[in-house]
Amino acid sequence: MQDFVQHLINGISLGSIYALIALGYTMVYGILKMINFAHSDVYMVGAFGAFYVARAFGIEANPGIGSLAILLISSMLVCSILGLLIERLAYRPLRNAPKLNILITAIGVSLFLEYGGQALFGANPRVFPEVMKDFVIFSFGNVELKSFDITVLVVSVLAMLGLQYLIYKTKLGKAMRAVSANASVASLLGVNPDKIIAFTFIVGSALAGVGSVLVGMKYPKIDPLMGMMIGMKAFVAAVLGGIGNVRGAVLGALIMGLSEEMVVAYLSSTYRDALAFGILIAILIFKPAGLLGKYSVEKV
């Protein structure tokens, strides 16, 4: 029982990281109807950005909340700039191209970031600097609640609440929802879809940046291919919750994080990566719109 509670805590902590990345997928899909395969590599670049910032400012010498904030902000900045560049250079020229071409471009951008990253940062894993001290806040028998788990949860919940506010309470959010519903009608009503799409990429990438620092803090080993697997899982989470649906992404990510933790704990860790795809295939076959998604009928 105590083991189970511990796994529950770990699973929620993992799930909230997945949620931050899944939100980026779901936002871009909601507005452009495309899977941004490069999203997970934006996350990787964010981790490296934070790594180099920490090194340049000597942050590893004094861990604490302040240095966490600096790293979060710098990683968000790096990611948003990269997201903006990708949108501008690779996706915007293909705005009206067939879907297959956009998909292939997205895979190309993803591979370019991964292997360009290997050329730039080196293929060997680096150790992420210690941002905060990890200590046990609360323990009950074998169950330990560590400060990292709390930090991850608090930061990601704050980021998600911020996103919620942005989408449902601000004018920009209203414009985003308008473009997502119908870009051409939105442009007739005075919304510039290009700007809104670019803004969506910025927001999604910034969330990936937050996720990258949290992962770097919890699992302090970063390498240029780190985005591949976590990106797949975050994407599965987005599909599971209903892609394009912000709340669904969070729900799906929590389910993914918990089920993965349970599979590792009670079955075998080798099946860990196959689980995500198993869930994906099951959900696409039985409920293609996801748990919270809406069915849409294709019109001719």
Next chain:
Amino acid sequence: MIRAFKNPLLSLLGVLAVGAIFQFAFDEYIQLMVLFITVNCLMAMSLNLVNGYTGQFSLGHAGFMAIGAYFTAYASTHWNFLPAELQGVSFFIFAIGSGLAAALAGFLVGLPSLRLKGDYLAIVTLGFGEIIRVSLLNMDVLGGPRGFANIPGFSNFYMSYSFAVLWILICFFTIWRVMKSSWGRGFLSVREDEIAAESTGVNTTGMKVRAFVLSSFFAGVAGALFAHFTNFINPSSFTFLQSVNAVIMVVLGGMGSMTGSIIAAIFVTSLPEALRPLQEWTGVDLRMVIYSLSLILVMILRPKGIMGELEITDLWRKYVRRSARS
């Protein structure tokens, strides 16, 4: 002259003659490259059937290749029903078996997942490819993560080459003839407009599954060739990157052009070797960087790929004949 290549036997003789040149004029390194090119040609042509002609995006081709490779590896080490002189024949039979095993897997994968479209299909096929790889990692009978060593191969280059060429021509002419049949028209109609095809009475899911099964058959054969040529396989030979490699060949060559796929396979396989001096100079593996960049640029600048939907014979008709007339 170009018309002669539309005849399977004549083209077999022609390509075998090219192989004879490689047998005597080049060293083992280049000969191995040629063998890898033939494997990649087979992969690209078979994927072209799904991605190019049927318009469905599959990212799990390496999984089918893996099934074929492991089938051959197991069969040729455990079942010796023919004498050693007839090794080629038994390899041929095993290759058919590999293809059938992969085709069965393709059927099982395709039936549920081909109801999906575009991005989702890509992800699901990717997922199946990964699941096949993870299952192979966990199968101790097949070596698990250690891989499968000592797979018997052909005794010399020319034998391997002829075997590969035979399969390439079988693949090429099968797809060629299929595309001229009513099935082929069905594949194309699914690519052009699925809803319109469905409403004119084409069984779109059936068409997609047929294309998928045929494609995975040849991917399995490609895996069998790969296993014989390298004599060693392990699950990490068949990762996502291998699938992407095949996609790159199809896209660069032109989606819907068989000869385009062949040209791209030759180009994509030999490019990294040509870049080797540059890599030694910079000390970085630039291969994938260049691939991915060219993928993006091709999509933006020439979305149809090098050949578009034309075959090399069409180009011949278009340019060479015209200049001869004038």
